[in-house]
Amino acid sequence: MITAKSIQEIREQVNHLKSQGKKVAFVPTMGALHDGHLSLIKMAHEHADAIVVSIYVNPEQFAPHEDFGTYPRTLEADLELCKQENVDVVFMPDTETMYGSGKKYFSIHIEELNVHLDGGSRPGYFQGIALVVNKLFNIVRPDIAVFGQKDYQQFRIIEQMVKEFNQDIKLLMAPIGRAEDGLALSSRNAYLSQEERTLAPSLYRAMTYVEQQIKNGVFDPALLIKHQQDELEAKGFKNDYLSVYSLDTLQPVSQLKPGNKYVLAIAAYLGKTRLIDNLIFEI
Numbered sequence: 001m002i003t004a005k006s007i008q009e010i011r012e013q014v015n016h017l018k019s020q021g022k023k024v025a026f027v028p029t030m031g032a033l034h035d036g037h038l039s040l041i042k043m044a045h046e047h048a049d050a051i052v053v054s055i056y057v058n059p060e061q062f063a064p065h066e067d068f069g070t071y072p073r074t075l076e077a078d079l080e081l082c083k084q085e086n087v088d089v090v091f092m093p094d095t096e097t098m099y100g101s102g103k104k105y106f107s108i109h110i111e112e113l114n115v116h117l118d119g120g121s122r123p124g125y126f127q128g129i130a131l132v133v134n135k136l137f138n139i140v141r142p143d144i145a146v147f148g149q150k151d152y153q154q155f156r157i158i159e160q161m162v163k164e165f166n167q168d169i170k171l172l173m174a175p176i177g178r179a180e181d182g183l184a185l186s187s188r189n190a191y192l193s194q195e196e197r198t199l200a201p202s203l204y205r206a207m208t209y210v211e212q213q214i215k216n217g218v219f220d221p222a223l224l225i226k227h228q229q230d231e232l233e234a235k236g237f238k239n240d241y242l243s244v245y246s247l248d249t250l251q252p253v254s255q256l257k258p259g260n261k262y263v264l265a266i267a268a269y270l271g272k273t274r275l276i277d278n279l280i281f282e283i
Helices: 007-019 035-047 075-084 095-099 117-121 125-140 149-164 187-191 194-199 202-215 222-234
Strands: 002-004 024-029 050-055 089-091 144-148 170-174 237-246 261-270 273-282
Touching: 002 007, 007 024, 007 050, 007 089, 007 125, 024 035, 024 125, 035 050, 035 075, 035 144, 035 170, 050 075, 050 125, 075 089, 089 125, 117 125, 117 149, 117 237, 117 261, 125 149, 144 149, 149 170, 149 261, 149 273, 187 273, 202 222, 202 237, 202 261, 202 273, 222 237
Parallel strands: 002 089, 024 050, 024 144, 050 089, 144 170
Antiparallel strands: 237 261, 261 273
């Protein structure tokens, strides 16, 4: 396994892989790797001949009051996991490499797709993600890129960016990795206390209950959702959102129609930890 820190180094490595006729898959991460990330790498192996993983905690997607400074950084362990998963190249840029120095004149503006869900709760979040992913795509120039369903809004925005910017990259979405009790795997789960970790799967149970009721014929789930949020609040959660959204436009949907696909998405705080999850379903 090779590590690269500069743009020149990573491009040389990717060009070398492609010169051998290899299809290159890219898995962008912020490190603190867990089994969810490893499932993305495994999917990448199924669709490509060589794997590039990036590890970079992107400051542009954190608001001043958020956890950029305390976000888990476990580089040595991450590199060992990448080695075990037969990653070919790990790209580890610093902020100087990614953004340079001096005044910035360009940004990426997003319409509609970032109004709700995390985009509504974290202003500027997806502009920061779109910017860094666009830069990483331009630097690495992969054939394939793999993202996780847990951040479905992120996937949908990047999917649209690739389409509108005419980027010749095939996107793959891996299923959500879960613990045995249903909790979606996340680097931020490390923030949870033992008691909070025991409570955390309640998010998944709330979603699966709503999904089952919808499949049983409740096509106007507002009261059902409100009841689940009240129960979560009684357990100590601070609700952010729980709603059903269009899979394509990410707009809230109040009246569901058979034959359509939707995403049921949830976000809530448990103590200081913000947890997100979703289910994609069809009725």
